[in-house]
Amino acid sequence: MKNYCSSVSRLLAKYFDQEVTEEERSLVESHLQSCPGCRDALHSMERVRILIKKPVEEAVETEDFPWVWEKIERGIQLEERPTLWESLRSWLDLSHLLKRRVVIPVVAAVVILILVTTPLLFKKTTSYPSPSVVEYVESPTYNVMVYESENSKMTVIWLFEGPEQEQSTS
């Protein structure tokens, strides 16, 4: 390598990788015809390439790429989104909330809420002190009698037909 022409040796690697321009290629090729040192250097590069290429190609042939792809697919499937039921279960999973410092205030809040809301829900207006069952009664066509007794379990609203009604019904 000591005999290399310094001006061409910089281009030799690029020439070997076919990255030179037309002008550079002409320069290198004309130099290679007259320079055995550079030719040896180029041959050395080719030998090195052959030495590297062969085991790589063998490795590629022996490697089972479909198996690798299956492995990737399995990995993707494992990372797929959970089903609706699984999502719901995880959403409803309150186990992490069952810690004492969370449970006590939450239970206290719920109890207070129930104590506050339940009487409101069941609150009904108080019964009238009056035992009267009939609050009002109106009839434009009938005479009305109301019979109401505290002891009796029945209240009667009786409609009497007037003379006009008697005529119309008969």
Add this chain to the structure above:
Amino acid sequence: MRRFVLLSTCLIILFTLFLQMAFAQVQTRVRMIQASNVGSNIDPSLKDVTDQLGSLFNFSSYRLLKDQTVTLSPNQPVSIPVHPGRSLELTMTKQHQHTVEVRVRIKREGTDILDTQVRLSPGRTVAIGGPKHGEGVVIIALSAR
């Protein structure tokens, strides 16, 4: 924590709605009876009514024409046909601890012939009667269940 609060709120709302639905409704029994002096048949299912009415009226026959239980919701009128051309409309207007206030309207051809408001309580019957029906009169017995 947010999830728990959301769940609790949903449960409380559902519980509240359920209670409101369950406790705001009242079952009311409506019996339509024909009372007359033709014959002496007394329908056995009307014993509770005839025991009470017997002291007030001298009808010898009581016949059950219709027995229906309706569910009343607050301010939701329920209409029941009771006679050709007549209908009974019941509306629960108020709910007390042991009683419910029900507005009763009897209509003939769309016009009110009776408009009243009564308080129904368990074990007590309100009888509305008088209009002629066949050879007797019709009595409508209302009771809360």
